[in-house]
Amino acid sequence: MTVPGIRPQPELAERMSWVKESPSSRVADRVRAFRAAGKPVLPLTIGEPDFDTPEHVKDAAIAAIRAGETKYTSANGTPALQSAIRARLERKTGRPYGPGEIAVGGGAKQLIFLAFLATLDAGDEVIVPAPHWVSYPDMVALNGGRPVLVPAAADTGYKLTPELLRAAVTDRTKWLVLNTPNNPTGAVYSKAELAALAEVLRGHPRISVLCDEIYDEINFGAEPVPSLVSVAPELRERVFLVNGVSKAYAMTGWRLGYAAGPAALCAAISTLQSQSSSCPSSVSQAAAAAALDGDQTFIRETVAVYAERREVLVSGLAAIDGLRPVRPDGGFYVWTDAARLIGARTSGGTRITTDADLAEHFLETSGVVVIAGDSYGCPGHFRASFALDSETIRKAIAGLAASISKLRFR
Ligand SMILES: Cc1ncc(COP(=O)(O)O)c(C=O)c1O
Structure with missing residues (x-):
């Protein structure tokens, strides 16, 4: 009362x-x-x-429980999950990621939040093309940053163009958020569109890119959804690739996401995890490893x-x-x-x-x-x-x- x-x-x-x-x-x-x-x-x-979550994934989780995999793990995931993620990333991007370049968290959402927490100082700007997933601006603001919303036009498929990006950049820009396929529009950036954005980014070496690819497996195109790191490998050192098992494998409740990017950022996220949640659920990690490694039918x-x-x-x-x-x-x-x-x-x-x-x-x-x-x-x-x-x-x-x-x- x-x-x-x-x-x-x-x-x-x-x-x-x-x-x-x-x-x-x-x-x-x-x-x-x-x-x-x-x-x-x-x-x-x-x-x-x-x-429903695939049966073989549930079985892997049950087996993990029975085998006693019920303890804290390393903040950045079990060796089995780390290796399943690295193999998946290599299949997707064509490039290897080392063990120190992976972060694992309680959903892609937590990793995005921690990436901002680890990097934003008061007044740092984050370019968020709109329409955007509802959480980005609040996450930026909560971590002391300033979300810079950039409305994208219907006639460009609601996608950020190089012109819009160029106009939005300032001395304070720290991140660009790129979400492909996009929530809410379903837009997928083509290789050419990513290459054109990469061209602008080449002129701004201090800007990092948070690529949220959580919907990349739900793809209606003939080709896999292209990734900025494959199109512009020279940007790899400043791309934080975020993904997870929630959408692709119907595992939203398991709360398991992963990311790949600069080793210093992954280490900072690991430190933040160690002081907040310790690690993602050990059972969900076993399930996610089975999802990423197993049959993709x-x-x-x-x-x-x-x-x-x-x-x-x-x-x-x-x-x-x-x-x-x-x-x-x-x-x-x-x-x-x-x-x-x-x-x-x-x-x-x-x-x-x-x-x-x-x-x-x-x-x-x-x-x-x-x-x-x-x-x-x-x-x-x-x-x-x-x-x-x-x-x-x-x-x-x-x-x-x-x-x-x-x-x-x-
Ligand atoms: C664009 C986007 N990114 C991230 C997430 C969060 O995914 P997760 O369940 O892995 O936290 C969502 C969930 O709706 C989303 O739409």
Whole structure:
């Protein structure tokens, strides 16, 4: 109970006023409230695979428990996991990474946070192309840095261009964040696009690049998703490559991510881990090693299912007047331009002035839940996930069409 006039103890640090609750948790609360009131909900908000973790991965975890692999490990992972990661990175980038160039953490998210904690001093700038994953700006700000959001245009596939990068660089720029495939747009940077960005980076040797490739296995292209380190090997010493098992192997709850990059940064992250979480879960490490080293059929099968759902969602959204969905090249989200619906009125006469109003209108009138573009630094849009079955996606499309038909434009 809060007593009037008495401040809650302990008083929260000032930094807590800079950080927002993640929009997905906020939306999850709304969904729970709707369900509790007995109203049907069609959540297109899911940010994780709806598949179960592959059996051989679960078996490896159970075997690890039975073998007594239940103790602290080195902060940067067991030798088995380290070697599985290094082999995977070499397959992907064509370059070997030494043992000191690997970091392991409780999810890609933790590693990104620790990379910023280890490197940012007050006022250091981090270029974050928008639309961006919701967490980057808050992570930068929490660690004393200044997120510099750079809006990317629809006609370049919402991707950062060399011109935009050049214009955003200052003396304080420390990092560029490059997320490919991108959450929320599904954009994949081609080799040529990466080479053009590398050309700009060559002129700025003090800028490091955080490449978040967590969705790289969920790829609808004919070629593997290209990596900056393969395209521009001379930048390798300043690229921090982040990945994990969450999305590719449906292992979000196991909390295991990995990264590769400069030895000094990996050592700093290891020190931070040793003083905070000690190490990632030993059982999850055994599971992740089995996922990375083992049979990869799971990825092929699930990507085929995602590809079918992608078509259902993209074609369904494209058929609705006022929506312009972008066909994603990777990941499991469809980014949709809904700017033409902003300014409309609901049948009750309320004006839709923001994409958050629009998302609320969808929820109220048809139970469909999407995440408003504002959360990704790009208003006038929304993100819809296809990490759910096609039948539910079809129902959600019908719901969106019904909600939009209720809007009045004069
Ligand atoms: C772009 C991006 N990076 C990182 C993560 C975090 O992944 P992990 O589960 O490995 O922490 C997510 C999760 O949604 C993501 O979308």
